[in-house]
Amino acid sequence: MTIKNVCILGAGTLGTRVALQSALSGYKVSIYDINPKASEQSKKVMEKIVHQLAKSANLEADAGLNAIEGIIFTDIPANAVMDADIINESVLEDYAVKKEVWTLFGQIAPEKTIFTTNTSYMLPSMFADFSGRPEKFCALHFHDVFYSKVVDIMPHTGTDSDLIPLLMDFGRSLEQVPVFVKKENPGYIFNSMLMAFIGAAGKLITNHVGSIEDIDRSWMVNFHMPMGPFGILDSIGLDTAWHVTSSQKDTASQKFAAFLKTYVDAGKLGEKTGEGFYTYPNPAYRSKGFIE
Amino acid sequence: MTIKNVCILGAGTLGTRVALQSALSGYKVSIYDINPKASEQSKKVMEKIVHQLAKSANLEADAGLNAIEGIIFTDIPANAVMDADIINESVLEDYAVKKEVWTLFGQIAPEKTIFTTNTSYMLPSMFADFSGRPEKFCALHFHDVFYSKVVDIMPHTGTDSDLIPLLMDFGRSLEQVPVFVKKENPGYIFNSMLMAFIGAAGKLITNHVGSIEDIDRSWMVNFHMPMGPFGILDSIGLDTAWHVTSSQKDTASQKFAAFLKTYVDAGKLGEKTGEGFYTYPNPAYRSKGFIE
Incomplete structure (x- = not known):
């Protein structure tokens, strides 16, 4: 499969950055947050980052701002995930919240969707079953996207191994250095x-x-x-x-x-x-x- | 007191570097090694370092080579320590060897001499008493002198506290960043x-x-x-x-x-x-x- 449509769950610090980098890398991006104010704030942060990148990195400010305009910000789950090839979840680092989110999105996501969590200290196996598709579930953990460009790919024992090379390529396409974490380890590497x-x-x-x-x-x-x-x-x-x-x-x-x-x-x-x-x-x- | 004469014990990797930096910083330096071949080798390493420094740092090769010419290389303990204001010991990281060296130099060093050890993993309190002057004994631990320019100053409980500022200044005069280790800790900081x-x-x-x-x-x-x-x-x-x-x-x-x-x-x-x-x-x- 080819990843074209990226759905980000949670418009906080990390969700904002992953969404922005995905848009800059040419993906069609939607970003969901239960709180519309978080989405407004997220867009402002993206604009700020684009202006910073335009100073130091190889990016035209206008191209960056255009990429942001293409992002769908929404508080309606179905709209966010409608055509998603991959979900990367960065909601609150709280077990109950992540459980609820994965239960919901597991029910409404299209069959093709790959499920990834950005959890910092929890493990993918803690949520894989709630998604209803544990074999499509993997951790895909970004650091801060623009300065520390590492992305950890950490499967649980039930993850389909075909996902790994696909996620490694996806990470590279976002200008990250992929690191393969062979088995679940709190805090990755x-x-x-x-x-x-x-x-x-x-x-x-x-x-x-x-x-x-x-x-x-x-x-x-x-x-x-x-x-x-x-x-x-x-x-x-x-x-x-x-x-x-x-x-x-x-x-x-x-x-x-x-x-x-x-x-x-x-x-x-x-x-x-x-x-x-x-x-x-x-x-x-x-x-x-x-x-x- | 003012430190003018520096005596280095052990012409290995670290002793060679501390001796060279001391000479480059204008001190009168002697370096003792029980093995004359180690001294020959040490001098060659110093010349190599000077040529490297002349490429990248603010040093004229000739000035550096002159500084080396001023260093006394000797296998006679009394000659090395004759007029020493400070000893910095970098002999083998072995308890018995260090014990023997400190017992000897404690007996023959002038009264003014400050005693310092460069031990990596042992503690100054392990040798202070052998020197016969525990109050003048302190760890003064270099890293690699030219790349990692940290010098740790670590007293034992019996070290005269007046030594600390003196050793901090001595470290700075050797272009090192002094770090004060308030109490004995294996591996310093x-x-x-x-x-x-x-x-x-x-x-x-x-x-x-x-x-x-x-x-x-x-x-x-x-x-x-x-x-x-x-x-x-x-x-x-x-x-x-x-x-x-x-x-x-x-x-x-x-x-x-x-x-x-x-x-x-x-x-x-x-x-x-x-x-x-x-x-x-x-x-x-x-x-x-x-x-x-």
């Missing part, structure tokens, strides 16, 4: 490593081995990277980081979660609130003298 | 994080979650880095990686150590033997199509 290294940074801070700045400095200078673990946490959001860390039951994670909680309780959620471990828009780690 | 993320990569491979290439790809593309965990292991050396991993007693590390051992037993030690997870000098991860 990158997040497993990211969480391990962030956890080690957490242990260093809760054991008072080094300062936030010195821990970041070590990472940045050794790996020639623009930010260290605490800068990365600020960009992820300390509420999300707390949520993920507190769900791990080992002592080190619990200690680090308690540490993160003091920031969350103080309203310091990172870059998005203007303060986390650093203050924004000009965090210390971006200043000239930081790594000297 | 960076290696704790590095080992955690490498361990996570090991778990992914021994649990058959992804291929070596896909795991590296995930890391490289998400972090815009030139190599992933298995590329990094190849550059560290799989024998060293096996040595460190097998010393950790948890099940995941033991499984990963067994996996690394299959490469070590086959003589595939990484970049230095021409083969590890990748083949060199042109490993797949440096090829153009790898992250597409």
Whole structure:
């Protein structure tokens, strides 16, 4: 089969980006959100991204804005999925919500539709049966589409193996680097490593081995990277980081979660609130003298 | 006090680099190795580095070669340490060898000398007493001096706190970024994080979650880095990686150590033997199509 029509479920941060990239890559795109205001906001974000891409990447602003005009924004499920070759679902990272969405779309999607979920920490096997077509169900997990261009393809044991090369090609057509996750693993591949290294940074801070700045400095200078673990946490959001860390039951994670909680309780959620471990828009780690 | 005379113990990879950078930064340098051949080799490596630096960094080859000419290479302990303001020890990473070296140099060094060890995985408290002057003893740990310009300053509980700012300044004078490790921690700061993320990569491979290439790809593309965990292991050396991993007693590390051992037993030690997870000098991860 050939994928032409892409249906995105959820017009949040990630759904917006996958929909935009799909439209820019020439697919016919519909994006569904239960909340019409989310769709309005999504369109604005797309326009903003197009203007940014027009500055740095190989894109004409007009072509990008035209692509956005071609996208169907809708709060009516049947309209979104009508002729979909593939669904990529990015609704709220909540079991009950995803269960409800997959039960509904499993009933109304055309027979040809491939079902993919963008879940960050849950597993495709948790929803495959609700869709009614577990063999057509697979995780297709984007990172942020425009900066970190990885797409994870992670089947559950019941996924038809013919889907894999098709999804690899689809990922490439969206200018992503496809990564095949051979079996279900929470956090796929990158997040497993990211969480391990962030956890080690957490242990260093809760054991008072080094300062936030010195821990970041070590990472940045050794790996020639623009930010260290605490800068990365600020960009992820300390509420999300707390949520993920507190769900791990080992002592080190619990200690680090308690540490993160003091920031969350103080309203310091990172870059998005203007303060986390650093203050924004000009965090210390971006200043000239930081790594000297 | 002012540091003018630097004495390096051990003319291996790291000792050679610290000695060279010290000479380039204007210090009077002596380098001691029990083996005269190691000193000869060290001088050759220094000349090679100077020619490389002359290509890319702000250094005149002649000035660099002159600096090398000023270095005293010796296999006589008393000659090396005669007027030393600071010792930085980079001898074999072996408890008995370091113990013997510190016992000897503690006896013959002038009273003014500051004692520092470059140990990678041991702790300054393990040797401080052998030197006879535990209050003057601190870890001063370089990474590779010319690419990863971090120097860790890690006291033990008996280190005189006045040493810390002095060692921070000394590190800066060698064009390094000083990182203060507030208390003893095996692996300092960076290696704790590095080992955690490498361990996570090991778990992914021994649990058959992804291929070596896909795991590296995930890391490289998400972090815009030139190599992933298995590329990094190849550059560290799989024998060293096996040595460190097998010393950790948890099940995941033991499984990963067994996996690394299959490469070590086959003589595939990484970049230095021409083969590890990748083949060199042109490993797949440096090829153009790898992250597409």
